[in-house]
Amino acid sequence: MANSGPMPLDGKVALITGSARRLGAAMARRLHGAGAQVAIHYRSSSTVADALAGTLNAQRPGSAVAVRADLLDLARLPGLVESVAQAFGRLDILINNASTFYPTPVGEITPAQFDDLIGTNLRAPLFLAQAAANQLRLREGLIINMVDIHASRPLKRHPVYCSAKAGLVMLTRSLARELAPQVRVNGIAPGPVLWPEGDLDPELKKSIIDRTALKRMGSPEDVARAALYFAAEAPFVTGQILAVDGGRSLGGGL
Secondary structure, X not given: OOOOOXXXXXXXXXXXXOOOOHHHHHHHHHHHHOOOEEEEEEOOOHHHHHHHXXXXXXXXXXXXXXXXXXXXXXXXXXXXXXHXXXXXXXXXXXXXXXXXXOOOOOOOOOHHHHHHHHHHHHHHHHHHXXXXXXXXXXOOOEEEEEOOHHHOOOOOOOHXXXXXXXXXXXXXXXXXXXXXXXXXXXXXXXXXXXXXXOOXXXXXXXXXXXXXXXXXXXXXXXXXXXXXXXXXOOOOOOOOEEEEOOOHXXXXXX
């Protein structure tokens, strides 16, 4: 059934990287529910991406497409933007959500790991923003970069990932200056809203939750609501990082 509530993003087009699953999918559904047409980017999750696009199109025909690209292949990024612009006739919102995350303890870091973590978390957002800049300028658009609370609070055994996200914070602020006044650029720094894939020790989970001020986990929907805020309710906000972390960033190191 089509959404019958307020549609503040009616007519807007959003490209969300890594949006077949998890946080990206939650943001795609939330922005779509607010009226946006969405491009669901994926690298290898074609079945899941197609299924999500199908669900959204069942609610509103012609409102979603699944688009594939390897974000580490920088030469392909202008084509990704162009494919979305051709599908919908415009691009208003770019959300750099795709990310890789895994430990790289000092003494075991490989060049391939460095290139992958820096590539997905910093280099791809920069070059995709550059590729999308002209389209976004035409629409007085928005870029949202998914950062991390560990951009400012280092996570043990993850120096490359944390460095990449710290770079993404500065990139967010730099792009906000470079692309103003036509394009707003902001970031979202989630805390414990979704556990990493794979096994995670229950005691570690409890320790992480205990370090939040609210003493509980958030959810992907909390992040999706923050994205909708930037997209629909914050026309005078740029260069800002919004922590969606239950107060985790207030203190208490991990």
